[in-house]
Amino acid sequence: MMFKDVETAIAVIEKRCNQSHGLAPIQTFMHELGDPQDDLKIIHVAGTNGKGSTVNDLRSILQIAGYTVGTFTSPYLEKHQDRIRINDEFIDDEELLEYFNRYFDRWCELELSMFEIDTAIAFLYCHNHHVDFMVLETGLGGLLDSTNIIKAPLISVITNIGMDHMAVLGNTYEAIAHQKAGIIKPDSLFVTAERKPECLKVFQTVCDAKHTAFHQTAEPKKVRLENGHIHFDYRDCKNISLYGPARYQADNASLAIEVIQLLRGASYVQVSEAQLREGLLQANWKGRFxxxxxxxxxxxxxxxxxxxxxxxxxxxxxxxxxxxxxxxxxxxxxxxxxxxxxxxxxxxxxxxxxxxxxxxxxxxxxxxxxxxxxxxxxxxxxxxxxxxxxxxxxxxxxxxxxxxxxxxxxxxxxxxxx
Structure with a gap:
């Protein structure tokens, strides 16, 4: 099937409902393309709330530091294309249409859902544009989420655990934490802003089994609203300023700071404190306060x-x-x-x-x-x-x-x- 315009293609893709067929179909498709996702340096982010804000904070910090950064988030806010970005610019309509026309028939054969298709395109787009990093947000859960076909992220991140999507993920904090912890990979790094002991126990157990370093954020201190911006202290970083006035963004920003510090400690990135501060100040995530x-x-x-x-x-x-x-x-x-x-x-x-x-x-x-x-x-x-x-x-x-x-x-x- 050939689409003449991207709007028609998107309308067709958006009707493709989620399937309960596991990761095999999208793995098959990506393998046929040579598994381009395996060449990307990925920061994988899961959690009940704050995923998009944390992804955007990380994108902004890394971009200010001079890196080219791809992101994949959901759902869209302005239009479908805003799910897939490079340096905060939406995927180009012509290139998106090209992906639709080149692969749509194969997607139908594999019965891929809209989210699986978007995930595949995000990997291809970031790979083809040679991004330095990709910050990847899960859609639902983690263990069986289509983003979880990646093998070796630089770091796995879980924002927090709440009681949501319980029909799919389970009806206890432990069950939901187990699903989210599915993104933790062997011999890697892991960090969370979660505080509930029962969830932390799940994360620690998974990290121990996979020989992955477990890290937890500290609490942001002196969170206050001044002149329309949130200010706070995080560890040795004093008086950090955020773009907007939402107090909850101090938690997301603290997690982003921790991720950057861990990546810097592992020599994956070079980010100065000035670049970190400026990145957080410029990180505007629409639709959140x-x-x-x-x-x-x-x-x-x-x-x-x-x-x-x-x-x-x-x-x-x-x-x-x-x-x-x-x-x-x-x-x-x-x-x-x-x-x-x-x-x-x-x-x-x-x-x-x-x-x-x-x-x-x-x-x-x-x-x-x-x-x-x-x-x-x-x-x-x-x-x-x-x-x-x-x-x-x-x-x-x-x-x-x-x-x-x-x-x-x-x-x-x-x-x-x-």
Missing amino acids: EVIHQHPTVILDGAHNPQGIDALCRSLQDYPQVHILFTALRDKKSDDMIRSLLAITPDVTVTTFDFYRASSLEALGNDLPIKRAADYRQAIEAGLNQPGTFVITGSLYFISEVRAYFKKRKESLLSEYR
Whole structure:
């Protein structure tokens, strides 16, 4: 099959659902191409929350240090192409279309899913462009994730463990930790920002069995908001400044610092403290505590599970008169998340959006003191007419739609003034 344009190709690829066929099909495909992923210097990142932010922090630091850095993240926020980047630039449409047309028939024969296809393209793209490093985010879990066909990453990273995707990963912290720990490889390096003893025990056991060095981050100290930026201390690095105002990003940045220090200690990278600081200051990860509008302040945050919502709530303590618009996917613990939001403000509105995994309006917050809005666009317009801080959260897929709505809204307002 030949596609004439990339939009048509993406629409077809996005309909290819996840399969339960293990890693063999994508391994077969990559082996037919000579296993280009084995030539890449990879930093592999898994975890329940903070993966994308940690990947972006690492990308920014390494890029500031002069390296060419490929990244693979999911889901997309602006458009499908933003999953695959080099130096924060989306994959080129023409090259993406070329991959689609060259390999689509073989993907169909192997029954590869959209995520497997994206993973394969990311490996090919980074290999063909001779990146110095690839920072690779898992899609789900780790052990059976399609990114886990790599054999020898420079370092394996697990941000944290929360109760999410339990139907697939298990319903205990230990079970989920075991799945995530599947990315740990023999005779390598491993680091985590996790704190729960039961999870750390799993990681240590896997590291011991694979003769891999186990490392854990320290707690960031003196985390504070000053002039719209988070500042904190980490070990011997004092007064580190971050791009945005989210307190939870201090944890992700601390993990990135630890990764860079371990890579530097192993002589894999040369990064000065000045480059590390500048990289963190420039690392803007959209959709995570993103201030998208002023007067009133509008914050978009892709928190999509109880752990993420709790982290969001801690950051919102710095803001006055908080109003919240929330939705969630139907497999999430939405009522638990709503209760956490109600603990910081009585003004919570739930809504829904046009996505096959979205929760229905009726299923959100039954018996909880919330408002309901069938049309999220009307809810946004109402929120923009209130003073204080308007927060939109609950799903990265929803945040993607909301960002597009704000972009279209801004363009419409500009055209009226012309």
